[in-house]
Amino acid sequence: MIKLNMASVKAGMRLAKSISTTDGKLLIDAGIPLKHQYIEKLCKLGIQDIHVDWDQNADGDLYDVFFQDTKREMTQLVEESFKTMSISKSFEINRLKVLIRQLIEDLSYNKETMVYLTDIRNIDVYTFGHCINVCIFSLMMGILLDLSQDELVDLGVGALLHDIGKIAVSQEVLKKPSSLDPYEYEEIKTHSIRGYEIIKNIEGISKSSCHVVRHHHERFNGKGYPDGLKGSDIHLFSRIVAICDVYDALTSNRVYKKKITPHFAVEYLVSMGGHEFDYELVKLFIKHITVYPVGTLVKFNTGESAEIIKINESFPTRPVVWVKFDQQGEPIEGSRVLDLTKHLYINIEQII
Incomplete structure (x- = not known):
């Protein structure tokens, strides 16, 4: 199996990993020879990389690193919840915790999965896909740190909701396809406090989860926002999510910039370790992340x-x-x- 950019994919190559949308709709199943029209459709849908069999006689590799059922249901719940909370400030926290516990169980059972997590995306609306990815990365770090089950759930809730405050930010600013001016940047920065205000009084959401929402942009050197916290004054969960948030943002396509490769994202995290990020946590993260996924x-x-x-x-x-x-x-x-x-x-x- 080998991972190819769509520009290098040729008709006749055999798909090694199934491709699905985030709502679970199967686009093309593994093992199918690719036709010109299939390749054109995948390109139009924004898919940039796929896995194909190097040996054309080999069976399709049906191993799917990510747990599609849990991801699909969680993505739908997050999207629904973001929309609902923008109107009524209500949230299905118990349903969310059930899904997070299932995700923890899956990840704990498949600890080796961590090295493949650079390849957990399919076709994601950025905001919701980003929240899911950050949640998964954060939970894997929590598992590696031997956090308790309850702590992992609180970490997962905070990671999943870390950007909830963006529902209160102007959509024009959020979707601006160019660099933000100083005023717009200041508006974006309010999302952490706005998110905290939205969830702090919701029954079932812990204080540690709320810390993540408020403080995921705090930096280890004290130069983050909104409270300018420094070092260990920043909650452990917030320090974890800060790393996962930046990594996923760097390796995802955004409306105003293209993604960078995992290699350069890791180099950035290392260069910022001890300054913007907790260096011990950065070392843990990069030790269990695939800079170059197998097949690349x-x-x-x-x-x-x-x-x-x-x-x-x-x-x-x-x-x-x-x-x-x-x-x-x-x-x-x-x-x-x-x-x-x-x-x-x-x-x-x-x-x-």
Whole structure:
């Protein structure tokens, strides 16, 4: 199986992973040979990358890293709740907690899943998809930190609702396809306090969840907002969600900017560790995140290209690879497997 940008997908390639919309509608099932019209439809729907079988005779890989049923129901609930709360300030917190507990159970059972979580998106409306992604990343960090079940639920609720205050922000500002002016930026910044005011009195939402909504833009060096908290004065849950929020935002397409690769997002987090973010939490996050998902085709500084076949958890930017193309782009015969932790002169320059 290999991950390809849609620009590189050719008719006749066999789909390795099923593609569905966030409401669960199956677009194309795994194992189906791709036709020109299928490729055109996927491009029109905004899908940028898909997984195809490298060996055309291989069966489709039906393994789906993300738990589609839970994600679909949670996405629908978040979308409904955002709309409802903008009118009545009501929220189905018990239903939400049931879904979060199910997600915790799934993630706890599949701890190895963390290394694949860079590939949890299908076709998401950004706001709702972003909330789900941040919730998943945050819960995985909480599980790795051995938080209790109740603590994980509170973390999940806070992560899922961290942007709820945006329902009170001008839609013109939220959807502006260019950089914000200072006035607009100040309006955006109010979403954390507005979100806190919306949920602080809802029965069933804990104080720690409310801290996440209010303080996910606080920064470890005290230069965040709205309260200018610093270091350990920022609640642990808020420090976790701050990292997951920024990572997902950087690796997602937005109305005003295109996503960057996980590699550069990880480099940003590392560079900001100890300044904007809790460095110990950053180290935990990057140790369990796939910078280059298995199946990704990459190009080296040597000019050769290779497929990622295994993740080095301690060194996520230096995976194990199968070299497949020479400097001229010609296929290489045989099996040349390299562990990049042992070949430091070889660097990945781009994802193909």
